[in-house]
Amino acid sequence: MTPALTQTDFNFPGQLGVYKGKVREVYSLQDNLLVMIATDRLSAFDVIMPKGIPFKGQILNQIATRMMQQTSDIVPNWLLASPDPNVAVGFRCEPFKVEMVIRGYLAGHAAREYKAGKRSLCGVPLPEGLRENDRLPAPIITPATKAEQGDHDEDISREEIISRGIVSEADYKVLEEYTRALFQRGTELAAEKGLLLVDTKYEFGKTPDGKIVLIDEIHTPDSSRYFYEAGYEERQAQGEPQKQLSKEFVRQWLISHNFQGLEGQTLPEMPDDYIATVSERYIELYEQITGLTFERAETGDIHKRIEDNVLTFLQSFRAEH
Incomplete structure (x- = not known):
């Protein structure tokens, strides 16, 4: 091997x-x-x-x-x-202690939360009647707190990030603006390859002179989910799973072997x-x-x-x- x-x-x-x-x-x-x-x-x-x-x-x-x-x-x-x-x-x-997750479709974690009955994700309301992998009315930002080593990332709202002083309101506005701009560019780059950028996360840091910059990975299959554009509408209409490019196939393999990272489960x-x-x-x-x-x-x-x-x-x- x-x-x-x-x-x-x-x-x-x-x-x-x-x-x-x-x-x-x-x-x-x-x-x-x-x-x-x-x-x-x-x-x-x-x-x-x-x-x-x-x-x-x-x-x-x-x-x-x-x-x-x-x-x-x-x-x-x-x-x-x-x-x-x-x-x-x-x-x-100096990294910000939040991951800026942005979603254009109801997929992955968001779909699992929605299926469990939640109609709000990170303080962002979700409309009734959505099906898994449906396109959202507009992209939504659903931040997560940066996990320390070994801990799970946790959903958090914009209001909580600011009220807890994790990120200042002025800096958070820049993070939101950059996140939307990157997602728009990522969507355009994906479309050129016949792909739909479903959701992704961005991480940012601040340089010693106070400039906010993008750090870590971007638009990779580990940080993002892509669907193939060809056949997307037909598969949604027929209630079929979407053909996707992400590591979701690994998660599904683990789920099929009774593992979702929960306490008491054995890693296959x-x-x-x-x-x-x-x-x-x-x-x-x-x-x-x-x-x-x-x-x-x-x-x-x-x-x-x-x-x-x-x-x-x-x-x-x-x-x-």
Whole structure:
């Protein structure tokens, strides 16, 4: 089986610390630099699966960096360079402790909440009579609090975010404005590829000089859900499931094996042949979302490849600055 990158342990020149998230590992360096490494770890229901998915980190990083480049004219972002298929380098920011989730359709978590009888999500009212995967009258922002390691993200309303002082009202207005602008651009980019951007999340941070910028991943199959536009209306009319591009297929596999991250449930082990199909699905996602042919990075010694590429970049960057 193709090797997967499930963890890293680098010590780059000028390294100040490292933060290990569910999927990404972020190295803090001198000169206000961050080196973000997208591993092949797979997280679902806020639980990390025991085995990695080959090429997943490369796919997420390459989609995210491409999408950041395609939106930098409307929203500033943290990205400086991508010196390796799994790596993004940028300037350090103080992250806001909320994820800006925006939904154009009633799908996933929102559909599950709606089915359970809720007609308000994060303080946003939802009309009666919606079916799963219906297009919403207008996109809605349904924020979530940023989970500390191991905890679940929680829905939260705009009013609560501001009243609890998690984000100031002035900053939150900017986050909302940027979120809507990015979702509109993402919707347009998806439409060019015959896709519907169903829902997604954005994360933002503030630079030392007070500028709000987009951070983390954007428009990837881990942070977003896409439907195929062809056949969408027919499938809705007939009450059929939508053909989609996201990691929802992994969640459905886990649900079918009696796991939703709830207390007392046992995490099922994914067999190698299923992991290989998940890897192929991620490659399909990459090609559909970007319109490019996926080029597999060298996996003989992934750690050495990353280290060499990052060191070369740092040497060049510091020579110039």
